[in-house]
Amino acid sequence: MQVVDMHCDTVVSIMNKRNNGETIGLKENPLNIDLTKMKKGNYLLQNFAIFTPFGKVESPEHHALQGIDMFYQLMEENQDLIKPVFSYKDIQTNIQNNTMSALLTLEEGGVVFNDLAVLRDYYRLGVRMICLTWNYANGIGHPNFTPGDDSRSDMLHTTNTVDGLTTFGKEYVKEMERLGIIVDVSHLGDKGFWDVVDITTKPFVASHSNARAICSVARNLTDDMIRALYQKGGVMGINFCHDFLSDDGNGTIAMMVKHIDHIKEVAGIEVIGMGTDFDGIAPRKELEDASKMPLLCTALHDAGYTGEQIDLIMGGNVLRVYKEVLK
Numbered sequence: 001m002q003v004v005d006m007h008c009d010t011v012v013s014i015m016n017k018r019n020n021g022e023t024i025g026l027k028e029n030p031l032n033i034d035l036t037k038m039k040k041g042n043y044l045l046q047n048f049a050i051f052t053p054f055g056k057v058e059s060p061e062h063h064a065l066q067g068i069d070m071f072y073q074l075m076e077e078n079q080d081l082i083k084p085v086f087s088y089k090d091i092q093t094n095i096q097n098n099t100m101s102a103l104l105t106l107e108e109g110g111v112v113f114n115d116l117a118v119l120r121d122y123y124r125l126g127v128r129m130i131c132l133t134w135n136y137a138n139g140i141g142h143p144n145f146t147p148g149d150d151s152r153s154d155m156l157h158t159t160n161t162v163d164g165l166t167t168f169g170k171e172y173v174k175e176m177e178r179l180g181i182i183v184d185v186s187h188l189g190d191k192g193f194w195d196v197v198d199i200t201t202k203p204f205v206a207s208h209s210n211a212r213a214i215c216s217v218a219r220n221l222t223d224d225m226i227r228a229l230y231q232k233g234g235v236m237g238i239n240f241c242h243d244f245l246s247d248d249g250n251g252t253i254a255m256m257v258k259h260i261d262h263i264k265e266v267a268g269i270e271v272i273g274m275g276t277d278f279d280g281i282a283p284r285k286e287l288e289d290a291s292k293m294p295l296l297c298t299a300l301h302d303a304g305y306t307g308e309q310i311d312l313i314m315g316g317n318v319l320r321v322y323k324e325v326l327k
């Protein structure tokens, strides 16, 4: 098995630490993800998200551009071990050269001054997947909940079935498809999800979301959503966050397998991938960093999954989507 992980927050974590004067890099660090841990965990490709806390930074666009610069600084510092990829062919080349791959993503599509020209500029800067929203309405669409919104009694369990994609949001999604940027619906509200189903012509992803039938938080997908995603040829990444794995906050490896079992039952193996959320979530008890990914493979094997099925879940399904959408 080789791991393809659709989501982590490692680059912005490193950027924040460097801004605080700490000496930290990507090769070896105390975070959940570094290149040494990735090697040990048998990684083929890691998506590195530039997470921009819309509403908390003065200029979200400036923050995103600084994050992208940090991504390329880290790539330059470690070019013997990992290389950025912009196409499916680049991934193949890295495999041949025994080099790990890094795909640049945005976890906040609103960093574009409401202008598709800026979206195209992000493509030119190498961005190949974008979460349409994070936890704020952003001119593109609406999340299921907004932190600090006191009018909502239970943020984690509040779904938004009213506010979907804006007119601009729909144009944004169509332009992403035209360019070859993968649409990511994690964090998007339920109405927005169904708008994406309606208007997309290519597979899309929920990069870091689990099954709502197993853990009821609004960040996870309902069975109907999972089936729709499957029918679109898309894939969802299993998120290792305790709160998204289990309603009692007990995010064990057994719970990961439970989500995978359920998603397989509802739609099929082909819709399952990895979206760890490493370095964006609280430390896990059993699978605390990238080097430990083989533990999940062992658990899947023990649960009766074949080697071929485990390969698809750990990376093969996501690569299928990359092959189809990236140019």
Ligand SMILES: [Zn+2]
Pocket: 107, 186, 187, 208, 280
């Ligand atoms: Zn997230």
